[in-house]
Amino acid sequence: MKKFLIIGLTLLLSVGAYAAGALEGEVEKQPLNISAIIMFLLFVGGTLGITxxxxxxxxxxxxxxxxxxxxTGFQNGMAIAGDYMSAASFLGISGLVYLAGYDGLIYSIGFLVGWPIILFLVSERLRNLGKYTFADVAAYRLKQAPIRTLAALGSIATVILYLIAxxxxxxxxxxxxxxxxxxVAVVLVGTLMILYVTxxxxxxxxxxxxIKAILLLSGATFMAIAVLSHFGFSLEAMFAKAVEVHAQGEAIMAPGGLVSDPISAISLGIALMFGTAGLPHILMRFFTVSDAKEARKSVFYATGFIGYFYILTFIIGFGAIIMVLNNPEYLDVAKQAIEGGSPILGGKNMAAIHLSHAVGGNFFLGFISAVAFATILAxxxxxxxxxxxxxxxxLYANVFNKHGEVDEAKEMKVSKMATVALGILAIILGIAFEQQxxxxxxxxxxAIAASANFPVLFLSMFWKNLTTRGAVLGGSLGLATAVILVIIGPIVWVQILGNEEAIFPYKYPALFSVTVSFVAIWLLSITDNSDGAREERDAFEAQDIRSQTGIGAEGASAH
Amino acid sequence: MNKETVERIKNNPKYQELVSKRSKFAWTLSIIMLVVYYAFIMLIAFSPATLGAKTGTGVMTVGIPIGIAIIVIAFILAGIYVRRANGEFDLLTQEIKDELNNEQVAV
Known part of the structure; x- marks a missing residue:
């Protein structure tokens, strides 16, 4: 084990050496950010120590x-918040607020409100029934091989798509x-991630x-306070200044064009809410705590941290309107010459990064840059x-090896090999998708998490009449619907494939694909009269008692 | 879990009490959250001007305190649930478990 770690470290250092060499050529274009690199190295060193x-x-x-x-519940709550506060939500939502004001808040709220529902309906049952993955729960009383295959496909698809992004x-x-x-950046991220996980x-x-959640929350808090202190902690004064400088004026204080029609609005809401409850890396976190009590606490703390974080990003976005927009230091002159307006360097998602420089100079810019990198890594x-x-x-332990017990050591070995394979795949896809x-x-x-993972998981816990046939076919149908509607929707069909008009007019398919999934699962389950289906229905009672009370549930290990 | 245990727990009045109280509580809170959120979404979809209305003489609009309030409500609802579940409901669950253990020892 130690030997492998050393080999890994050597590999990493050599990547670092190459990176340093490559840096010299880039200096003119991008000044060397010493404080960022030092802080990032500190983070990497610290986390490798933890590893x-x-x-x-x-x-x-x-x-x-x-x-x-x-x-513990508190630690897990922090880690869930860490999983959820990705670089995309930190930079993306503050960038959205910077661009459109109020609309950014609409997204934040959608991302947050799924959490209390997960707490009320899902978290403790999940903890009481599951062991390592959410498929443990979905397959509890159904046929292991088909259900786990579907759940694994749903998980892997979600994970790979997320990894690409x-x-x-x-x-x-x-x-x-x-x-x-x-x-180099992609290889660096992939290598570190493989080291942490394996x-x-x-x-x-x-x-x-x-650690990343603490760093991100502290950094964002500092930025929000710095912005507010400019206005004597008066929100009214801050908003007034933003309205004054933003091209859209008072429109930034109200819902704008991002969520235009009711169908899109509801569909987005469903995707965010049910999608969150179907993300495999989030669901897995519920098995890291000792019991239902700690699982509940985790969600409570996570909701608090995430909500607080979104309020901060809202203030940060407005701060960027005031301190970054129209500031010649951050203006992308080349782009302005072509497109006009006042584009900032690196695009709108860099709003928070530029703001960190505006409020805290090079040192704080370095800190926030390192935190953004750490966030992606985590x-x-x-x-x-x-x-x-x-x-x-x-797949390995429960589908391919259904005859006889699987050696635990072998299962772990497979998961480490899978980690390395996924890491390499992520690097390859990351490079392949650079220009896409x-x-x-x-x-x-x-959409996949909401349409395939969530309905099967939810109904397996709540609906006695669910059968393997209903879950597998219905869940697959939901998955296929989500994928097809995204392909023929406006983003892929028009923007990427260059067709004139989208066959499916909405950006978010969840309203339709989730409905298809639930209806198909219901229909294919109630019409299932096989002996297997009867046994599965009979097994619900025992499952329900375990999910309600935790009797027979997996506990924490002794050490 | 064997059939006998299932029957025993199922027929325990405390278990029935736990299940009925908790599911009522959990679904009520879920519905409150859903109503609050979808009311907000409907307002955005059908009447964005309502959220854009000014609260006073300044630039502050109704939408901003409402948006922040939804975030705070989500947190408060979560707190309300955890408080009752980790207290009352866990106590009931413990009693059910204790009774089961005692009965099994007696048998």
Whole structure:
């Protein structure tokens, strides 16, 4: 184990050396951000130290998948918040507020309101029924092989799509912030992620996530306070100044054109709410705590941290309107010459980054840049662990090996191999998608999570009459509907494939694909009169008692 | 879990009390959250001007305190649920478990 860690470190250092060499050529274009690089190296050093510590404590499969089930509710809440506060939501939402004002808040609210519902209906049942992955719950009383195959496919699809978005984002961000070439950045992220996950498992992933969440929340708090202090902590004064300088004037204080028609608005709401409750890396976090009590606490703390974070990004977005927009220091002169207006360097998603420079100078810019990088690193680690678990625990241990017990050591080995494979795949896809329009990718991930993972999981816990046939066919139909509607929708069909008009007019398919999934599962279950279906219905009672009380549930490991 | 245990727990009045109280509570809170959120979404879809109305003489609009309030409501609802579930409901669950253990020892 130690030997591998050393080999990994050497590999990493050599990438770093190459990066340093490559930097020199880029200096003119992008000044070397020393403070950012130092702070980033500190983060990497610290988290690799944690990985080393976690590696010594990660012995069993339970340790690897769930950190031994010994994470507290508060820690897990922080880690869930960390998983959720990705670079995309930090930079993307503050960028959206910067661009359109109020509309950014609409997205934030949609991302948040799923959490209380997860708490009320899903979290404790999930904890009481599951072991390592959400497929444990979905397959509890249904046929293992088909259900786990579907759940694993749903998980892997969601994870890979998410990984593409994160890797491309990481490459571009690091290119911009650190002046590193795109490929080097992607390889760096992929390598670090493989190290964290293969050696430290869930324990290292959780702590990387917690540290990053603390750094991100502190940095964002500092920025929001700095902005507010300019206006004597008067929101009214801050908004007044923003309205004065923004091209859209008072329109930034009200809903604008981003959510235009009722169908899109509802569909987006469904995608955000049910999608969150179907993301494998988020669901997996519920198995890291000891019992239902801690699972509930996790969601409570996570809701608090995420809500607080979104309020901060709203203030940061407005701060950027005031301090970044029209500031010649951040103006993209070349772009302005072509397109006019006042575009900022790196596009609207860089609004928060430029604001960090405006309020805290080079040092704080370095800090926020390092935090943004750390954020991507932490999120890809969580994603990869979830994807690897789906491969090793669901596919390898329970589908391909249904005859006889699987050796735990072998299952862990498979999951580590899967981690390395996913990491390499993420690097390849990250490089392949550099020049592609990936606007649809996260939306598609959410649509699949909402239409395939969530309905099967939800009905398996709440509906006695669910059968394997209904779940597998209905869930697959939901998955296919989501994928097809995204392909023939406005983003892929028109923007990417260059067709004149979209066959399916809405950007968010969730309203339709989730409905298809639920209706198909219902219909195919109630018409299922096989003996197997009867046994599955009979088994609901025992499952329900366990999900309600936790009797017979997996506990924390002894150490 | 064997059939006998299932029957025993199912027929325990405390279990029935737990299930009925908790599901009522959980669904009520879920519905409150959904109503609040979808009312907000409907307002955006059908009457964005309502949210754009000014609160006073300045630039502040109704939409901003409402938006922030929804975030705060989500947190408060979560707090209300956790408080009752980690207290009352967990106590009931513990009693059910204790009774089951005692009965099994007695048998």
């Amino acid at each position: 080393y510590w976690a590696a010594k404590r990660t012995k069993t499969a339970k340790d690897f998948y769930t950190a031994g089930g010994g994470i 994160q890797m491309v984002g990481a490459g571009k961000l690091i290119q911009l912030l650190f002046g590193l070439p795109y490929e 050696f430290g498992g869930m324990l290292a992933t959780t702590w990387v996530q917690i 999120v890809v680690s969580g994603l990869t662990l979830a994807g690897a678990s789906a491969i090793s625990h669901d 329009n990936i606007a649809f990718v996260v939306g598609l991930a959410f």
